[in-house]
Amino acid sequence: MSRIAIIGAGPIGLEAALLARQFGHDAQIFEKGHVAENILDWGHIRLFSPFGINTSEWGRGAIAKSLGHDALPGDDELLTGCEFAERYLIPLSRSPELTGRIHEQTQVQSISRRHFRKTDGIGSAVRGREPFLLLVEREGIQRVEFADVVLDCSGTYPHHQWVGDGGMPCLGERHSLTETNYRLPMIRREEFGNRTTLVIGSGFSAATSVVKLAELAKLDPQTKVLWIAKSQPPPYESDGPLLRIPNDPLVERDRLAAKVNELASLGHVSRAASPEAPQHPVVWFPNAVVKSLKSSPTYREFNGFEIELDDSQATEQGSALPARLTVDRMIANVGYRPDRSIYEELHVHECYSTQGPIKLAAKLLGETSSDCIAQTSHGSDVLKNPEPNFFILGSKSYGRNSNFLLKVGIEQVCDVLTSLGRDSLGRSV
Numbered sequence: 001m002s003r004i005a006i007i008g009a010g011p012i013g014l015e016a017a018l019l020a021r022q023f024g025h026d027a028q029i030f031e032k033g034h035v036a037e038n039i040l041d042w043g044h045i046r047l048f049s050p051f052g053i054n055t056s057e058w059g060r061g062a063i064a065k066s067l068g069h070d071a072l073p074g075d076d077e078l079l080t081g082c083e084f085a086e087r088y089l090i091p092l093s094r095s096p097e098l099t100g101r102i103h104e105q106t107q108v109q110s111i112s113r114r115h116f117r118k119t120d121g122i123g124s125a126v127r128g129r130e131p132f133l134l135l136v137e138r139e140g141i142q143r144v145e146f147a148d149v150v151l152d153c154s155g156t157y158p159h160h161q162w163v164g165d166g167g168m169p170c171l172g173e174r175h176s177l178t179e180t181n182y183r184l185p186m187i188r189r190e191e192f193g194n195r196t197t198l199v200i201g202s203g204f205s206a207a208t209s210v211v212k213l214a215e216l217a218k219l220d221p222q223t224k225v226l227w228i229a230k231s232q233p234p235p236y237e238s239d240g241p242l243l244r245i246p247n248d249p250l251v252e253r254d255r256l257a258a259k260v261n262e263l264a265s266l267g268h269v270s271r272a273a274s275p276e277a278p279q280h281p282v283v284w285f286p287n288a289v290v291k292s293l294k295s296s297p298t299y300r301e302f303n304g305f306e307i308e309l310d311d312s313q314a315t316e317q318g319s320a321l322p323a324r325l326t327v328d329r330m331i332a333n334v335g336y337r338p339d340r341s342i343y344e345e346l347h348v349h350e351c352y353s354t355q356g357p358i359k360l361a362a363k364l365l366g367e368t369s370s371d372c373i374a375q376t377s378h379g380s381d382v383l384k385n386p387e388p389n390f391f392i393l394g395s396k397s398y399g400r401n402s403n404f405l406l407k408v409g410i411e412q413v414c415d416v417l418t419s420l421g422r423d424s425l426g427r428s429v
């Protein structure tokens, strides 16, 4: 039996802990918030992949055993984040195999290898025979935990990327935006209705925010969305920002892409002078770059933002791009990044682009399909790091690459735990 420390009680950490228990290991989960913390943060949003592919056989089996088959959602059901947590993840965390093993509000701050500093024992098997040390903190009190294997399932949300040119913070960004500006807010009427919101980002998160705001404009007609998003490369640049996957098996994903592209195309900034433009809730600024932003009092009673756009981009797009925007609200859905600080004392070879572990990143770069549903896990060897028995699983394993799906994470869990069962850890397995 190995002592397996799992960081994060998100879907992948929970699936890993349950399988580890079923394989007879002593698994402990350390969770800095509560079970499903990140999913609940965007719980109002509907997942576009169905329940059946978001969950494991062993997880569904555990719930069926303790609560009965009827407690499980149907395989084809598309749940919101909250429903997924309430109907699957939280019941999973309460399964008898995990009783007393999930340590909530316990943050892992650092991981090291006992008696081996970063520069010691490079590539040596001796390094791998010492246990891991985990510095954890709960309610201001620190302690050290020991483990033979560490599975880092701590995700990437909510470690956001930046709005500025080339990915650095733009002038004023650090002072003007708070963490909440980078999340996926519930589009509440009292907060966004009849107001102007700037949405920045070119992926499905930003698209979700744009579509929800456009729906609100049907109730509150003065609701406006200014959207800064990259256009697709030629010859698709006029289609809108989102790439649609031919015959996309995830119907909801395709519906969202089609809807948001239509909103963007109709609201393309070059059409701003057209007679329909004032009635259309969205203005799309393709490829605009934010030079600076600052929060400022607006003519209403709350603080808004003043945004300065890069002039050189305005020239490229003709004079259609304004140099300045004033908005009431800002949503910066510009992507997430892994927090690598917790494993910086370990030997991890990272990709210099995605910041995910290099072997997996190389495989992902080599993938030709644009459809992330076509992806599979690439086996346990690809998930191995130079640091023996340290694995990065789940969304964090993809680093800044946003193509991760739960389906892949579940396969990773299965691959790694199966390989641990066979491998010698230098201790009894």
Ligand SMILES: Cc1cc2nc3c(=O)[nH]c(=O)nc-3n(C[C@H](O)[C@H](O)[C@H](O)COP(=O)(O)OP(=O)(O)OC[C@H]3O[C@@H](n4cnc5c(N)ncnc54)[C@H](O)[C@@H]3O)c2cc1C
Pocket (backbone or CB within 6 Å): 007, 008, 009, 010, 011, 012, 013, 030, 031, 032, 033, 034, 035, 036, 037, 038, 039, 042, 045, 046, 047, 048, 049, 054, 106, 107, 108, 109, 153, 154, 155, 156, 157, 184, 205, 342, 393, 394, 395, 396, 404, 405, 406, 407, 409
């Ligand atoms: C809006 C949105 C919609 C998505 N929709 C889909 C979808 O439809 N289908 C799909 O397959 N995927 C979807 N994804 C992608 C992905 O599946 C989710 O992000 C999923 O939550 C990833 O699971 P995870 O377990 O890897 O990480 P997370 O769910 O992010 O869990 C990580 C956990 O680790 C904890 N943690 C972090 N740091 C520490 C620390 N230092 N110490 C202790 N605990 C820590 C966190 O609090 C959190 O509970 C979506 C993502 C987003 C953002």
